[in-house]
Amino acid sequence: MKNPHPVKRFFLHVVLASTALFFTACDPDSSPAAPKGAYEKGVFILNEGNFQKGNSAVSFFDRDTKTVVPDIFKTVNNRPLGDVAQSMAAHNNRAYLIINNSNKVEVVDINTFGSLGTISGLAMPRYFAAVNNKGYVTEWVNYGSKGRVSVIDLNTTTVTKTIEVGLMPENLIIFNNKVYVVNGSENTISIINAGTDALETTVTLAYSPNSLVLDRNNKIWVLAGGKKVYNPDFTVNESQSTAGSLIRLNPVNNAIELNLPFASRKDSPGQLKINGAKNILYYRYAGKIYQFDIAATALPTNALLNRNFYGLDVDPATDLIYGADAGFFTANGKVVRFNPNGTPLDSFQVAIGPNSFLFR
Amino acid sequence: MARWVYFSFLFYWLGLPGAQAQTDSLRGKDLREVQVFGQPVTRYAAGSRVTTLDSAFLHLQNNSTLAEVLQFRTPIYLKTYGQGMLATAAFRGTSASQTAVLWHGFNINTPTLGLTDFSIIPVNSFNQATIQHGSAGATYGTGAIGGAILLTSSEDQPTGLQLQAQQDFGSFGYSYTSLGGGYGNAKLNLQTNIYQRQAQNNFKFRNITKFGSPTEKQENASLTGRGFTQDATFKLNSRNTFGFHGWYAFNDNESQPNMVVANTHARLQNENLRLMTSWQHQSALGNTAVKAAFFNDFMHYQDDNNNSVTKVQTYQAQAEHAVLLKEKLSLKVGGEAQYFAADVASYGREVSEKRAAIFTWLRYNIFPRLQLSANLRQAIISGFNPPLAPTVGFNYYLKNNPVNSLVLKGNISRGYRVSTLNDRFWPTGNLNLIPEASWSYETGLKHQLKKEQLQISTEATLYHLAVDNWIQWIPNLIGQWQPQNLKKVLSRGVELSTEVAYQMQTIKLTAGSNYAYTHTEQQKSYQASGEPLNQQLIYVPKHTATAFGNIYHKNWLGSANLNFTGYRYTTAENDRWLPSFALLNLMVGKTFMFQRYQFQVIGKINNATNQVYQTMEYYAMPQRNYGLSLRFKFN
Numbered sequence: 003m004k005n006p007h008p009v010k011r012f013f014l015h016v017v018l019a020s021t022a023l024f025f026t027a028c029d030p031d032s033s034p035a036a037p038k039g040a041y042e043k044g045v046f047i048l049n050e051g052n053f054q055k056g057n058s059a060v061s062f063f064d065r066d067t068k069t070v071v072p073d074i075f076k077t078v079n080n081r082p083l084g085d086v087a088q089s090m091a092a093h094n095n096r097a098y099l100i101i102n103n104s105n106k107v108e109v110v111d112i113n114t115f116g117s118l119g120t121i122s123g124l125a126m127p128r129y130f131a132a133v134n135n136k137g138y139v140t141e142w143v144n145y146g147s148k149g150r151v152s153v154i155d156l157n158t159t160t161v162t163k164t165i166e167v168g169l170m171p172e173n174l175i176i177f178n179n180k181v182y183v184v185n186g187s188e189n190t191i192s193i194i195n196a197g198t199d200a201l202e203t204t205v206t207l208a209y210s211p212n213s214l215v216l217d218r219n220n221k222i223w224v225l226a227g228g229k230k231v232y233n234p235d236f237t238v239n240e241s242q243s244t245a246g247s248l249i250r251l252n253p254v255n256n257a258i259e260l261n262l263p264f265a266s267r268k269d270s271p272g273q274l275k276i277n278g279a280k281n282i283l284y285y286r287y288a289g290k291i292y293q294f295d296i297a298a299t300a301l302p303t304n305a306l307l308n309r310n311f312y313g314l315d316v317d318p319a320t321d322l323i324y325g326a327d328a329g330f331f332t333a334n335g336k337v338v339r340f341n342p343n344g345t346p347l348d349s350f351q352v353a354i355g356p357n358s359f360l361f362r
Numbered sequence: 363m364a365r366w367v368y369f370s371f372l373f374y375w376l377g378l379p380g381a382q383a384q385t386d387s388l389r390g391k392d393l394r395e396v397q398v399f400g401q402p403v404t405r406y407a408a409g410s411r412v413t414t415l416d417s418a419f420l421h422l423q424n425n426s427t428l429a430e431v432l433q434f435r436t437p438i439y440l441k442t443y444g445q446g447m448l449a450t451a452a453f454r455g456t457s458a459s460q461t462a463v464l465w466h467g468f469n470i471n472t473p474t475l476g477l478t479d480f481s482i483i484p485v486n487s488f489n490q491a492t493i494q495h496g497s498a499g500a501t502y503g504t505g506a507i508g509g510a511i512l513l514t515s516s517e518d519q520p521t522g523l524q525l526q527a528q529q530d531f532g533s534f535g536y537s538y539t540s541l542g543g544g545y546g547n548a549k550l551n552l553q554t555n556i557y558q559r560q561a562q563n564n565f566k567f568r569n570i571t572k573f574g575s576p577t578e579k580q581e582n583a584s585l586t587g588r589g590f591t592q593d594a595t596f597k598l599n600s601r602n603t604f605g606f607h608g609w610y611a612f613n614d615n616e617s618q619p620n621m622v623v624a625n626t627h628a629r630l631q632n633e634n635l636r637l638m639t640s641w642q643h644q645s646a647l648g649n650t651a652v653k654a655a656f657f658n659d660f661m662h663y664q665d666d667n668n669n670s671v672t673k674v675q676t677y678q679a680q681a682e683h684a685v686l687l688k689e690k691l692s693l694k695v696g697g698e699a700q701y702f703a704a705d706v707a708s709y710g711r712e713v714s715e716k717r718a719a720i721f722t723w724l725r726y727n728i729f730p731r732l733q734l735s736a737n738l739r740q741a742i743i744s745g746f747n748p749p750l751a752p753t754v755g756f757n758y759y760l761k762n763n764p765v766n767s768l769v770l771k772g773n774i775s776r777g778y779r780v781s782t783l784n785d786r787f788w789p790t791g792n793l794n795l796i797p798e799a800s801w802s803y804e805t806g807l808k809h810q811l812k813k814e815q816l817q818i819s820t821e822a823t824l825y826h827l828a829v830d831n832w833i834q835w836i837p838n839l840i841g842q843w844q845p846q847n848l849k850k851v852l853s854r855g856v857e858l859s860t861e862v863a864y865q866m867q868t869i870k871l872t873a874g875s876n877y878a879y880t881h882t883e884q885q886k887s888y889q890a891s892g893e894p895l896n897q898q899l900i901y902v903p904k905h906t907a908t909a910f911g912n913i914y915h916k917n918w919l920g921s922a923n924l925n926f927t928g929y930r931y932t933t934a935e936n937d938r939w940l941p942s943f944a945l946l947n948l949m950v951g952k953t954f955m956f957q958r959y960q961f962q963v964i965g966k967i968n969n970a971t972n973q974v975y976q977t978m979e980y981y982a983m984p985q986r987n988y989g990l991s992l993r994f995k996f997n
Contacts (some may be wrong), residue, residue: 054620056979056980057933072937081572084571084622104622119573236789236790236842329892329893331836333934334934336892354933
């Protein structure tokens with residue numbers, strides 16, 4: 003942009019300064035709080051990118067203006083986010099970006115997205131949750147060997163302890179000072195005491211649990227994909243496989259209160275999410291999106307959305323459903339928004355391979 | 363539609379003088395013995411752009427790889443995944459598997475991946491490299507869509523005994539050792555070369571992807587390679603010649619991780635044994651050549667989480683017969699057969715495949731001014747035959763005198779590529795793939811000037827290359843990646859080149875340059891991929907250029923080679939790109955002669971301008987570095 007003429011620039015400064023003075027002098031109490039950053043309020047879309055291409059990105063969607071900034075990490079920090087962004091979590095005005103194939107977690111100010119540091123020394127990290135100024139990262143470590151949870155001191159952003167869990171630990175939630183970790187390649191959930199950071203117990207659930215949420219009755223819902231045995235041509239061997247299931251776990255006594263098996267042994271349900279009121283679950287099954295009321299005792303037969311999404315979530319502020327369409331991973335993906343009743347609302351383009359959302 | 367207009371135009375050219383030539387057909391009975399073999403296959407490539415890599419350059423760079431020499435002398439964009447790492451070609455905007463690479467007439471693209479890694483083809487394993495630009499399925503078979511690279515050993519045979527020894531050193535732990543020898547007499551010619559090469563590649567670079575852009579030392583990028591070549595020809599008598607070529611190469615290379623990813627200690631081992639033997643027979647009926655080859659390709663990829671072994675054995679035979687039908691009309695007919703036996707752990711079973719092809723090639727120099735060629739190939743593969751592949755082309759001399767010649771060229775050609783074994787037999791492979799197919803149209807002008815000490819050769823080519831049923835791996839509904847005939851791609855461009863040689867008493871100067879403009883876009887997608895149409899494909903530079911200059915004075919030589927690579931988009935939307943770069947390599951050498959012994963010392967500066975660049979995004983490349991070559995030769 004061309005610089006204004008010096009005299010004009012001086013005039014501009016005077017006007018700006020006096021305007022600022024006018025506003026501050028006039029009524030300081032009623033003026034809106036200064037924004038903490040460009041990305042204080044909106045929807046973050048995590049785009050995993052292509053394996054080994056280093057093109058992960060966080061896109062930012064402004065609900066009011068409906069504008070998208072495609073790659074805010076790179077825009078702010080002038081370097082790429084990393085290779086295969088798996089997940090993103092917020093805690094105390096910071097965002098933690100779990101970058102799977104870079105074996106790191108990027109820490110940023112959630113309002114400005116300015117980089118605050120990098121947590122390294124991780125091995126195939128997957129998901130993050132935090133409590134007591136400590137972060138917990140699930141890690142696969144290696145295919146075929148036990149996974150682990152690394153405990154991170156959030157002040158120094160360094161790993162202070164590692165706790166062995168089951169095979170391929172996936173998502174985790176923290177409730178009542180306990181960390182619940184689903185082990186994706188076996189049939190268990192590991193429960194870690196967040197006070198002592200020691201494994202408290204391992205509860206057997208169902209094969210391949212992949213996601214979990216806490217409802218408003220403080221019950222934990224776990225979605226398990228089912229055990230899948232593959233034929234040589236990578237189709238599912240149905241006779242040797244088991245169906246997935248939706249499970250309600252009572253964290254008070256670790257009892258399974260409800261176990262709802264799915265019909266198909268071939269398809270794996272996944273992407274369990276919950277709405278803002280914490281009474282309606284959403285998940286993906288057999289290429290469609292379903293809705294489930296926590297009071298129900300049977301799985302729904304009719305889909306809410308007859309469409310497959312790579313990533314799925316519900317905006318707690320608006321109850322709008324966000325679906326991430328990653329396409330063939332060769333071009334930018336898109337996000338499609340739906341009204342709570344399932345009617346499509348609008349869509350917008352993000353970056354390559356959108357997989358999850360964070361609402362602020 | 364345009365295709366048929368073009369065809370009829372060419373047939374008009376073919377038909378008209380053909381009718382006039384009928385009268386002297388009687389002469390056709392008088393089959394004279396002519397040296398048809400020894401004629402390059404490019405004889406049948408009238409109208410298309412064919413270039414040869416400068417043998418003096420190949421000799422100076424004999425310790426490097428085909429990837430490096432192509433980068434500095436051709437418009438082909440080499441997608442290089444780090445220093446000395448996996449390098450695949452984008453020729454006229456096409457994909458890595460759409461360039462055929464032939465060694466003594468046999469395709470060496472691996473049947474599993476369908477491509478050649480140019481970083482493991484050492485320059486010392488061939489003496490001649492010919493580059494066919496554009497589709498040429500009729501002559502080179504599968505894979506010749508963007509073009510073909512033909513590797514052969516030298517035509518010049520040694521007489522008496524020759525010996526060579528060479529030792530090179532370079533930055534980042536580079537070392538290259540080779541020993542070679544040759545013997546020749548009237549009947550027998552033998553040439554042997556053995557080499558070993560290694561590099562640590564622990565160069566420093568600024569990691570621009572990390573907080574604070576720290577300077578790091580490259581990890582996991584060391585290279586080790588060794589191999590030998592053996593060429594033998596035996597002239598039994600004036601009518602029968604036997605040939606044998608053997609090429610063994612072993613490479614054990616770490617795979618350089620890019621700046622963004624975790625180092626997973628990836629390592630790629632390749633062991634390739636290629637043997638071929640030929641018999642050439644001349645008789646009153648023409649010239650017959652029979653060739654047989656055996657390839658054993660072993661590949662082992664491993665990293666912290668993967669371990670994959672691929673073994674493929676390829677047995678193949680070719681037979682062809684060439685006749686001179688008339689004074690200036692030569693016809694070659696032939697056939698080939700291939701048998702692949704693949705033992706790939708991931709396939710879950712042994713896989714074999716038989717392929718065959720028949721072809722006929724015609725070259726007709728109707729008038730001194732007009733040369734025509736018309737070629738045809740039909741490949742046969744059980745289950746899915748590739749399309750019939752014709753080529754027609756002409757060279758028309760607008761001007762032809764001892765000083766000046768100006769040729770107008772035109773060519774239309776079909777290319778095709780059979781899907782690879784991985785495409786079909788990988789667990790998520792697709793048995794319903796049909797071969798990729800292309801139509802390539804080109805026209806050009808070539809001017810040559812020979813005047814006393816000065817020689818200038820200039821060529822300009824315009825092309826239009828449409829590739830249909832382009833195969834790409836994409837995820838299906840349940841997230842499994844599977845190959846599909848996904849795209850129709852159109853590539854259009856211009857290629858310009860000029861070379862000058864000037865001799866003046868004790869000084870000889872040679873110089874040249876190449877420029878290519880490449881516009882390649884997806885025109886159609888057969889599935890809703892989300893990839894926008896009509897955008898430049900990723901990693902296809904619109905502009906590439908090379909330039910070189912050599913000076914020879916008495917026993918001294920100086921050489922400069924420049925590569926310019928324009929910006930390349932890294933996203934399908936064309937909203938991000940890698941910046942353009944220029945690489946300059948300099949060499950100075952001196953030769954000392956003592957009777958029949960010759961010593962040569964060559965000093966090299968690579969990346970002399972200290973350019974920071976990437977050919978693939980986030981893969982670090984070394985800045986200025988040095989090399990020294992000590993060469994000994996007897997005879």
